[in-house]
Amino acid sequence: MAIVSPQQQPQIHRFPQFKYIDGVRWLPPLSAFGRFAVVALFDSDSDSSSIEIHSLTQNPLDMAPQSAWTSPSRISSLKTSQFYQNPLVFASTYTGSLHVLSVEPMDASLDSELSVPEKILHDRPISCVDVMDSGGECLTVAEDGRVNLVSVGESGLNYRRIFDSNGLVSYTAAKWASPTEFATGGCGFSLQWWDQRKPGGAVCQFKGDWASGIVHCMDIHPSRKHTCLAGGSFGTVFAWDLRWQQQPIILSGLEGSKTSNFSPCESEVWEVRYDPYIKSGNIGGMSSSQILPAMICSEDGIITSIEQGKQPVELLAEPCAINGFDIDHQHPSEVICNLEWESVAILSRP
């Protein structure tokens, strides 16, 4: 692991919430001033779940709840997007319902809610939702083997089933690549590539045979739509380039440790994201097969940035698991993450 000089160490602020945190995201900017984060919470004392908007203040950095919405069940996946200048919060639950909340720009309150009740999209917990960057198109996938498309329309939510494997294939992660294409991931480190113009199933499939693990998270960079970055069990992070389909590029993990790469973690990688903060030379001049720098968090309690052919750089090491993180698109130096021990941490990179 590369040594980080003290000047490069991020500043870390921890905020105990006294509730379990099921997910955390930055909210797209509401106005010129004020920054907000969306936190999905579970209170075991009252057995209730909620989504809260927290406003952040600087000097000293602090976060305080601004508004809240009570969820019928625990949140399994949380995403935000901006739709016609309005920030939207997409949340799926363990009982299989999907909720779309809009945020009132004036006072950051969660006002209107559209939802698809349980048992319609999925039979069981929704594993993952992914929202198209600038829009209201939302993918939902689950272990029951269904892939659904939910779109925000004038009159409410419209939904359509893209595929149903009847449980013969389970999907645990999904990510849009373009308005028509997307990728999914599942157990056995398998990845599928889908094209809505070619219905009836996945266009192509990657079977990661080397170890039996599960894909937990994926990312696809807008400038590299042919490459799918996936993270999962055993600290595994790999990239699947559609142009060289059966040769994954392993960035971290058990396989990587056999080669020269040092694996930053050994346990589940819960989230992987391309990291816009790291300027890796001239990106335009980079070969398109070069994998862009990314950030991961893991069950071992670390947040690390990884880059192909370089030593990983550890940004945060906690005694408990880090279950997810989000990089602020407006301020890529700022990372918010949810810790297993009922708290949120914010990293500010210099």
Add this chain to the structure above:
Amino acid sequence: MPAPVSDSSPSGALVLSSSVDREVVYPIRHEVKPPIARLSISWARGNSFRVSIFKQQCGDNSAGSDDGEVGGQVLEVKIRNGDTEISAAEFRRIAYGSVSPFALLQSRKNMVLGLSKMSMGLSQFNPDGWEYIAEYSKDVSSILGNPKSLPSSAIEDPLEILKKVEEPTCLKAAWELMDVFYADKQSHWWLNERLVDWLAEYDSVLLTRQSTIHSKLFNFQKELDDLQVVEDNPSYWDVISSALAVGWQEIVVKMLRLHGSYQLDQLSNRETENGLVEAVAVLISKMPRMRPELDSGRLGECFKTKPDFTKAWEKWRSQITKLDGSAFWVYCAHVQTREGLRNMLQIILGNVESLSGATCNWMELYISQLLYVRPFTMGLESMYNLAERCMQLKKTSNTDRLMRLMIGILGESTEVVLAECSRGFGPWMVTHAMELLTEESDQVEVLLHEELHDLGGISIEELHRLVYAQVLCSHAFTWQIAPIYLTSCAKQGIGFLETLLYNQPVQHNGMLLKNLEICRLYELDGLSSNIMKIAGVYHWKHGRKAFGVFWLRKARDEVRLNKIALQLFDSVGKSISDESFKQWEGLIELLGSESKNTGGLEFLHKYRDFKKSLHQVHHKGKTTGVVQSAVDSLIALMKNPSTPQRFWLPILNDSLKLIDWHEGPLLNVEQTNLLLNKLQELSMARLRPDFVESDLTPLALSSIRLALAKNLGRAFLEG
């Protein structure tokens, strides 16, 4: 004696008091109308139980008498202990925070133990041993909260005698007390002053029937704004002497400066009086203290060696005595001032009656004696005797848990200290405080680590850790940290851990993976594969076939995979034309090409390959390569013992074209014989009761026979 709470609704919680040893009735409010037929009680999640109240089943005669309502009500009743100081959420925060210091200390201890391989204390081997303990104690203490000054105005308020700070907790006070005696050995030479500091910080959390000096000050602060002439008010002198008795000199000096004689218009005619007040204030602020330093803003002169201190102390005392015997007192016209100041001097001179009058409980009296009567460090035995004398002077029926802990410590009885920690502050405290005690002496070491027959062969240390781990296990959020404590229990820890891990739900993969990660960390491979089996069966039952196969395969559970395979084959299309086979692709991909650990499922993979090549023969090529690979897969399938019998006929039927190949025989004699034998076996099996008849026509069977016979003949000729 805390009384049971009368109002306990379903949403509320029962308050159980550990000090109650008689029967107590806890009422539960419910809305079921009598008569009640049945009551059932069961454990629910965490620290709660479920009370189900069933209504009497209405008979025929109840038609008009009742509202016809049947059923009952289920109430979830939470149990919590009577300690309202720390909420459940705050307790979890403390539990999370103390994991790292505890784990670090354990690993350091193990390291030292590994180096020495001898059962002697950390300190004898490692000169830094005490530093480890001290560091641990400081880390834990910081989790319990730091008294933060609340934001106050930049300009100092002359009337603000008590600084506004966040209320400290009793738990923190107890920990700090343990720290003073057991962890911070470096500071034992100024133990008295440390106890003075301790009381200054935690006097407010002493729970007694009587008031404390802190509460007296707090009340006086409220009155202060309305007082015109403070020195006329008896409580002004009362509060000053109390503060002085326990060494809160800054407050004393600040309050003395509120004296009316300082006012400019009065200075001239109260000159003597003011001189006396100021003389006392100056003397107090110059008090010699046996300690390394004082925080800024605090008054006194520090001395680090006993001779220096003794010299300064004697000199200072002589100044006090001189002032006491001064002739100026006669000229002090204001009676209250004269009496008040002279009482203060008596306190400083260690007049036991004055000290007793100025303090509210024996703890305060004790601290005041340490400050003014016995300022030199002494052994624990004489400290204990002094405490006993103080208790006789300030008798109370009800003693605070902190005071009981103090007596236990001074009495040098480890059992009492542990019992007080446990009784007063719960399993968290006793588990973590024990670490401070283990280095105390060999005797303590034996007491804590001796395996006791009464406890089922475990030591006291292990017992307390197991109890604490049980508390952690009872909550869905904290069970994950229980393994840290369980694995430090040599005898029964692993057993408890296995039970804990077995009992975790497997429904959600996230939870399951966290569970398996703990198995991996502690190398519980057998357990991990059992958990995977449970998960596999669960997912299979709920229709998530992929995850079912995934987990069972990871658990290498061939038996269940074979059973699953039989069920799966029922739904697999048996004919080549069946398009539904396409959806199986994903599952087959999951199985991978290796036939290891798939049990009967390897058939699926071979069957898929066979169908693929057959498909190619039908649609694409007549090239020998394609045809030959189709024959190879056919033979491989029929040779494989895992191919289910009921597939034989459909497979042979699908391969009719291959068997009866128009360009000549593709199968040699040996291969044809194999297929014929299989056919023969099938007709024999038909006689068995469990035989499943295929849905092919009898005509198909005869055409297969015919084709095979024909091929055999041609193969003979070719051979």
